[in-house]
Amino acid sequence: MEANHCSLGVDLSYPDLVIDVGEVTLGEENRKKLQKTQRNQEKARVIRAACALLNSGGGVIRMEMANKDERPIEMGLDLEESLRNLIQDQCLQAFFETKQQGRCFYIFVKSWSGDPVPKHGSFNSRICSLSTSLYCRSGTSVLPMSSRQAFGFLKTKERQSKYDLINEGSPPRKITKAVYQNVSDSNPAYKVFQNDTIEYGEILSFPESPSIEFKQFSTEYIQQYVENIIPEYISAFANTEGGYLFIGVDDKSRKVLGCAKNKVDPNSLKNVIARAISKLPIVHFCSSKPPVECSTKIIEVFRGKELYGYLCVIKVKAFCCVVFSEAPRSWMVKQKYVCPLTIEEWLKKMMDADPEFPPDFTEAFESQLSLSDSPSLCRPVYSKKGLEHKADLQRHLFPVSPGHLRYTPESLWKELSSQHEGLEELINKQVQLFSQGIVILSRSWAVDLNLQEKPGVICDALLIAKNSTPILYTILREQDAEGQDYCTRTAFTLKQSLVNVGGYTRKVCVRAKVLCLSPESSTEALEAAVSVMDYPASYSLAGTQHVEALLQSLVIVLLGFRSLLSDQLSCEVLNLLTAQQYEIFSKNLRKNRELFVHGLPGSGKTIMAMKIMEKIRNVFHCEAETILYVCENQPLRNFISDKNICQAETRKTFMREYFDHIQHIIIDEAQNFRTEDGDWYGKAKTITQREKDCPGILWIFLDYFQTSHLTRSGLPLLSAQYPREELTRVVRNADEIAEYIQKKMQRIIENPSVNIPHEYLAILGETKWAPGVSGSKMIIENWTVEQIVTYVADTCRFFFERGYSPKDVAVLVSTTREVGRYRYELLKALRKKRIVHLSDASDMLGDHIVLDSVRRFSGLERNIVFGIHPRTTDPAILPNILICLASRAKQHLYIFL
Structure with a gap:
């Protein structure tokens, strides 16, 4: 095989990953006639691409057929093998x-995935490899690991x-007797290893075994031979x-030949041996990270009293890790080229799991896409229990009716x-x-x-139909040389996304077609099919089940x-928008340049803002x-700023500085x-x-x-907040917390404060809560500070022992002044439990418990929230403060009144 390097490239003129491997000789008899070097070089290119x-x-x-056969021909057994x-x-x-088309020969490759393997009753690995470069002993043989x-x-x-890390400080894990004996003085090989001399022709008293291997020196290139056998x-x-x-x-006679x-x-x-061993790649899972322990002994071999030569013995201790x-010999497409994976990349993908x-x-989340049965590049997808499953969302957004071809969204179809x-006649004809x-x-x-829009495109139409491959139609106002590139690039991204994001595991392609709606005649259309490859029939969607599976991806x-x-x-996880969120997100921005989005606590407003x-x-x-995100609190500003999708500032900074470059x-959290610093709404509009x-x-x-x-x-009157949308599907909080929030909202409705528009209160009647998520809520009254901080420390320790981390916990108080008051006592109580990670909300991504005020934590969330003595100077808005506090907790809420 050829050396690993990024030599093969992707042809970007297709709506699929197409790799041209050049000339390849095809057909069994033709390939037998090739010289071994050429046969291996051709095979290497094909295997790397595959x-x-x-x-x-x-x-x-x-590939282009190097042989001159015009008739259909097979690949060749060596390529198939x-x-x-x-x-x-x-x-x-x-x-x-x-498929053979003229002088071109195509191999259509489905994505690798973790589908169950009936033959073995297990799952495929997450990544495909020509060789893992991992070896083990099996009997007297060295075997490569699949x-x-x-x-x-x-x-x-x-x-x-x-296990060793968890039990650090405990007595060391026992080494099995067999492992110990393999290199100890009880192994008969150990006695030979201790010798300085040995007799030529002596028959060793022990055979090959799992712990003993006999090899002869090669007749020439001795050092190179030894260097070559060391790695395996x-x-x-x-x-x-x-x-x-x-x-x-x-190895047969057990004679010492040296x-x-x-x-x-x-x-x-x-x-040479030391150098070869030092080059062996090792991977550690442990914290001590020792090297591979090997000892080399060169024993003098005598014939009678004369030195004949040398016997080499290498003692190898069992390694703690790998x-x-x-x-490993594995490749992926990176930045338009076929490139080998590094050991770190390969290991990460091989070990990838939910x-x-x-x-x-x-109990709180439901898997929508598991890594155990999805393609290599996918990330796990979860939704909160009680929300729509991907199948429900598909039936709601993209329903498939028997014997019917549906256009959706209907409102956009009518508008276009x-x-x-x-346009209608043009698409219907297609x-x-x-x-x-x-x-x-x-x-x-x-x-x-998530690609850039192209001017001149009237619309795109994606056809997903029974007995057809998916087809993406791009309709242009007039002919445009770049229109075909746009359609190809979009279809390519869609196909890749369906597999590598949506987790579609069957064979799939997306054909790209460009249509032009001529301004001279409404019925005339100029069409260019981007893809010239004829995909096999198996790439068509065979029935309703396949159509719906693709739509769910x-x-x-x-x-x-x-x-x-x-x-x-600390790993990439995806969630799904609700249907309500998606409908707002799908709005035409050119027609909705200004929009007020009213969202109840936990309805996902900040997520929507980022999207x-x-x-x-x-x-x-x-x-x-050129995009500015403005919020009231510094912690939320920092959190958004870390996403690198915009410039983020607080309201005070927004009012103080000029933003000439902002469009x-x-x-958020308006x-x-x-x-107090001026008319922020007026400045934003200007x-x-x-x-x-x-x-x-x-x-x-x-x-x-x-x-x-x-x-x-500074907000305009509610009647002037137009156009307006509402997020009434609450997705964040566990059932007990959601029930507590509802009660506090009902109290506000019964006794509204002066700065809440009465018309807004009707939104509660439209609220839909996502039930089914267990959690806890506890209200504790009249405790001292010492009792509170002791309870917080004990509860944190309880959760940490069950898999939670400091990233899951927030302790919220009424004001920033009170943060200082509670910090010392809380830190003292936490240290008694050997918990020292405590900071404010400015660094939300840090591995620490947050201690901050309710107001500064607005817009943020954690799984476990403790609220200590929430109060306000005006009792009229205490229910609002309690709602804000409670809605920050996703699963467990503790309030000390």
Whole structure:
């Protein structure tokens, strides 16, 4: 095989990953005639491309036939065998299909995934590899580990290291008797290892075994031979139970033959061995990180009284973690090239698994996409229990009716049809052959996929229908040379996203077609099919079940967002928007440049604000520096600023400074804004309306139920907050906490404060809570500070022992002045429990318990929240403060009154 390097590239003119591997000789008889070097070079290119596509979402290998056969021809047994080895001896047709078109030969590659393997009754590894470069001893042999074996071996080593870490300071874990004997003085090989001399032709008293290997010196290139066998044999012993490698012993007769003294220099040989061992890649799961322990002994071999030569013996101790012979042989597509994975990348993907949630998390969240049965690049997807499952969202947003082709969203279809004469006829003509499925329209599918919008595109229409591959139609106002590139790029991104984000595991492609609505004639259309490859019939959606499965993957693509759980678990996790959130997010920004979004506590306003800022960048082709996020509190500002999607400032900074470069503004938690520094709303409108022909976006998110003061907020009257949308689906809090919040909201309705519009209170009647998530709420009255902080420390220790971390906990008090009052006492109580991680909310991503005020924590959340003596100077807004406090807790709430 050729050396690992990024030599193969992706052809960007297709809506799929297409890798051209150049000329390849095909056909069994033709390949037999090739020289071994050329045959291996061609095979290496094909295998690298196949492995990369399996690991990157699937695609197509294109090759030009080097032989002159015009008739259809097979690949060749050596190529088929190599592909079969790559997929761990599974059915070749499950992952590869071939097609010959003229002089071009195509291999269509399905994505690798963790589908169950019936033959073995287990799951595939998360990544496909030509070789794991991991070896073990089995009887008297050295065997390479398959990906499945490597996964089990790595998981065992990881568990052992975790056990040792948890039990650090306890008596060391017992080493099995067999492992100890493999390198101890009870092993018969040990006695030979202790000798300085041995007789030529002596028959050793012990045979080969799992801990003993006999090898002879090669007749020439002795040092190179030894250097070549070191990686496999030493790593195998280290990965199993240790042992001895004898070089210079016949494995059948057990005779000591050594190597003639005139053919080898003992010191030079020891240096070669040491250098080869030092190059072995090792991976540690443990904290001590020792090196591989090997001892080399060069024993003099005598014939009678004369020195004949040397016997080499290498003693290898069992290694605590993992020893590779070299970097694993696995490839992925990176930045348009086929590149080898580093050991670190390979190990991360090989060990990739669903996150380990504490017990309460498991009860609170429902898996929508598991890594155990999804393609290599996918991330796990969860939704809060009680919310719509991806199947429910699919049926709500993209329903499929038997014998019916539906256009959705209907309102957009009617709007586009009325605005563009001939558009309806043009699209109907394209899809008239399909009787069941759905046509999903968008003003820009590129924006929906987090790409930039293209001027001149009337709309994009995605057809997902029975007995067809998905087809993306881009309709242009007039012919445009860049229109085809836009459609291809969008279709490519959609296909990759369906697999690598949405987790679709069947064979799939997205064909791209560009249509032009001629201004001269409403019925004339110029069409260009981007893809010239004829995909196999298996790439068409065979029935309703396949159509709906693909649409459910599309739901994850369109509604998925990076969960705040990602920061807590230190791994990438996705959540899904609710249907209500998605409908607001899908609004046409050009027609909704100003919007007030009223959202109840826990309805996801801040998440929506972040998603809208990402959409603004793609619709208006602007940089993050031109979008301003404004909130009241510094911790929330810091949290958003860390996302690098915008410039983030507090209201005070916004009123103090100039923002000449800002085009778009998102206001969050606006109910707590004040006019003490001036008219912030007027300033925001002035900035976003500087460009009269193309005003910017001004979206304002607020919830009057969480108002924390009685002064003027600077918001316009409710009747003037138009257009307006409402988020009434509450998604954050566990049942007991949600019930407590509802009671406090009802109290506000019964006794509203003067700065809450009475018309707003009717929103409570439209509220939908997501039930089914267990949690806890405890209200404790009349405790002393000492009692409170002791209880907080004890409760934190309780949760930490059950899998939670300091990132899950917030302790909230009434004012920043009280933070200082409680800090000393709380820290003292925590230290008694050996908990020292305590800080304010300015660093939400740090691994510490937050101690801060309720107001400064507005807009943020944690799983466990303690509220200490919440109070306010005006009793009229105490229920608001308690709502704000309680809504910060996702699962467990403790309030000390």
